[in-house]
């Protein structure tokens with residue numbers, strides 16, 4: 001199947017080849033006839049087939065023109081493929097209804113994909129991704145853990161995260177150097193922030209994680225005094241609720257710009 005393909009490293013082309021893993025992913029995503037699906041980077045269709053078996057509402061976004069043509073031929077008129085960089089596609093132009101996103105993602109755009117999901121969270125029903133294991137561990141990690149960072153907070157503020165399986169490099173062609181994880185993010189029904197706090201809180205989180213080794217009071221541009229709980233700690237030592245409390249205290253006292 002792969003003999004005619006010359007995988008492009010620049011596009012993160014590591015194709016799933018283990019049929020047991022492919023079937024397992026099909027079971028996990030459990031697509032329904034009524035689902036509206038966007039698949040990012042369908043490649044040669046490893047995951048696409050199990051989606052197309054279940055729903056007609058499918059759009060794949062594939063940057064590689066050769067693979068876009070390959071998919072159109074393979075599935076004929078059943079498949080809609082946008083031959084474009086996913087980061088340039090407006091999801092809201094594809095569906096007016098809530099949709100599901102599925103993707104074995106090129107790892108170099110994982111952060112951008114998560115940010116794009118945050119921006120589109122109101123219209124996303126759920127998203128299921130395969131990403132590098134370390135990256136998934138990072139977004140899932142809790143405070144006190146050394147990989148807990150800005151992206152963990154961003155992701156956990158808006159989504160429930162669920163990891164299903166770790167996947168060996170052996171399941172891909174060509175084999176990547178790292179393990180992968182398959183996981184889902186589902187928008188939370190109620191988040192801990194008010195709508196009008198979101199942008200400035202995310203900015204605050206960016207600032208306090210900017211210099212990871214520094215105490216929070218040395219990261220933000222305020223003339224601090226030590227009346228604030230936790231300001232003497234480093235950002236990674238605070239739970240998300242403690243971060244929100246500190247943000248609100250500082251904001252209420254006019255200490256944040």
Ligand code: SAM
Pocket residue numbers: 011012013014015016017040041042043044045046047061062063064067084085086087103104105106109
């Ligand atoms: N889904 C297939 C599978 O599981 O075998 C392929 C996965 S491969 C890791 C990533 C796929 O994303 C490739 O087909 C690649 O061409 C495509 N791709 C890479 N960068 C992209 C981008 N910016 N936008 C859309 N597709 C991209």
